[in-house]
Amino acid sequence: MSYQESTGRRRRATQAETGRHAFAARRLLAGIGLALALSLMTVQPGFARGIGPQSVADLAENLIDAVVNISTTQKTKGHPEVKRPKLPKGSPFEKFFDEFFKNENNKRRKRRKVRSLGSGFVIDPSGIVITNNHVIKNADQITVNFNDGRKLKAKIIGRDPKVDIAVLKVEPKKPLKSVKFGDSNKARVGDWVMAIGNPFGLGGTVTVGIVSARNRNINSGPYDDYIQTDAAINKGNSGGPLFNMEGDVIGINTAIISPSGGSIGIGFSVPSATAEPVVKQLREFGETRRGWLGVRIQTVTDEIAESLGLEKTYGAMVAGVNPDGPAAKAGIVAGDVILKFDGKTVPSMRDLPRMVAKTDIGKAVEVEVLRRGQRKTLSVQLGRLEDGEKKAEKGDGEDDGKAEPEKTVVSLGMTLSAISDDLRASFGLEDKVEGILISEVDPDSAAADKGIARGQVIVEVNQEKVAKPNDFIKKVEAAKKAGRSSVLLLLSDSKGDKRFIAVRITKEN
Structure with a gap:
């Protein structure tokens, strides 16, 4: 073998060895890169998927003696008696029917016992038990059954159907296992x-x-x-x-x-x-004592918010005011939108009743309202809801006099008329109902989509009273010029019950 051949072979071997090392290095780097990528994709321990508690055995064992079964018994009234059919005197079936109907009516007169079951829990070792109101509703007898086999008769301390809660009292010979409310x-x-x-x-x-x-x-x-x-x-x-x-x-x-x-x-x-x-x-x-504002409210929809110039949808719209209630005395009127109550924003209509109910009776609170585009803060001294519920409902309609006769006009898909004596009688409108009568509604209109119907009366447009069809036209035109895409209507039914509805102003109108 010549020197040149030997040198060539060594060179080729060196190159092969170098290639193998380079390939191994690339594989190593690729592996490191993959491992790094996977490590980055792995969720850190603080965010690891929860697998739940391994066991709740100790917790359950510690609590179960404070949880009770509640059984109730209610006696129902007997069914009405069944009358025996009239038979000719001396009929062979007379004795049979006498016996049959006597036994049947004896059964029907008997009061039946209806039993029901529920659950509850002890919150005071002295024997205070909490359950749902519907569990013990109309019960003649209530028995509380404990986990250790004891059975104690219970009496009702108080109950609240609105939240479905009842408080019971039993008389134990020794303190009971109890639990407490958390947050x-x-x-x-x-x-x-x-x-x-x-x-x-x-x-x-x-x-x-x-x-x-x-x-x-x-x-x-x-x-x-x-x-x-x-x-x-x-x-x-x-x-x-x-x-x-x-x-x-x-x-x-x-x-x-x-x-x-x-x-x-x-x-x-x-x-x-x-x-x-x-x-x-x-x-x-022994009873609830909730705060009372004395208003009838409805939801502020997106359309209502836009028609009133609200930057977002929130608050509760006042559809009616109890004339004897705290709100009326403070100056709150139908059409106001309650934005804040006692310094707290009212997120939605259904939040306001809870906020009011939790406030102490007699407390003077600040209520921020939106009225005709202006925000006002009023001071209201709350009453007691339970007292307000006992008072008879009174109408809150105002009498501005009868509208003058005028021809009908059509706007926003509604045919509008002044209320004449004939129309009042024809549509069954009570005397206190005043405004513009809706005599027809186009079924394809925006008004129909909102549930506006024939026979209703428009009392206000954008929180301003109207009495004639032309008043309505002017208010709609003013809303268009102001860049509004809808108008806010206060509607009344034939009895005088009112609600607010926002109706879109379409190009066709």
Whole structure:
């Protein structure tokens, strides 16, 4: 082998070795890069996917003795007697029918006992038990059954149908195991919770889930603000507690949504922030004592907000004012939009009743309203809701005199007429109802889309009274010139009940 051949072979071997090292280096770098990428993609421990509590056995064991089963008995009235058919005297069936109807009517006269089951929990060792009002409603006898087998008769201290809460009292021979309310406002969607109750009469049953949602409105009452949970809640769980993982009661299990009557993971609990003040009042007074403003309110829609010049949709629109209520005495009028109550913004119509109810009776609060584009602050001394509910409702319509006869006009898809005596009689309008009569509505119009109907009366346009059809035309034209895309109407029905509706101003009009 020549020197040149030897040198060439060594050169080729060196190049091959260098290639292998370069390939290995590239693979190493690629591996490091992949590992780095994966490490960057990995969720850090603080954000790791939650796997839930490993066990709630200790927590459940510590709480279950404070949870009770509640059984009630109600005696129902007997059914009406059945009259015996008339038979000819001496009929062979006379004796048979006499015996049959005598026995049947004896059965029907008897009062039947109806039993029901629910849950509850002890909040005071002396024997204070909390449950739902619907669990003990119309009950003649209430029995509280404890986990250790004891059964004690209970009496009702107080109840509140609006929030569906009842406070019971039993007389134990020794202090009872009790639990306390926690702060439901701290509960977050995704937090673990535990329900203990008496589903289907099976006794103490523990289920676990999470807070699925907050502030749910299921249209069950004026103060709906439920915690939604997927912890299994079934028939018999009503009135039982919903615990957080610290063992505090943050809700009272009250309702479920289910096509079958069993749990499908959609349950609702009255939050402790709502329940605790009610329980306190029921224990102290035997009844609730809520603040009262004395207004009838409705939702501020996007269209209403735009027609009033509000920069965003919030607040509660006053549709009517109780003439004997605190609001009327303070100068609040129909058409005002309540933006702030006692220094706090009113997010929506359904928030205002809760805000008022939680405020002390007799307290003077500042109420900020929007009236005809101007913000005003009024001082209102709150009354008591329960007293206000006992007062007879009175009309809040004003009498501005009858409108002069005038020909009809058509605007925004509505045929408008002045109210004559004949039209008042024809449409059944009460004497206190004044304004412009809507005699026809185009079914394809924006007015029809908003539910405006024939026979209603327009009292105000953009918070200014109107009496003649031409008044309406002028207000609509003024709104157009002001760049508004809708007008706010105050409508009255034939009885004088009023509501606000915003109607779009279309090009055709």
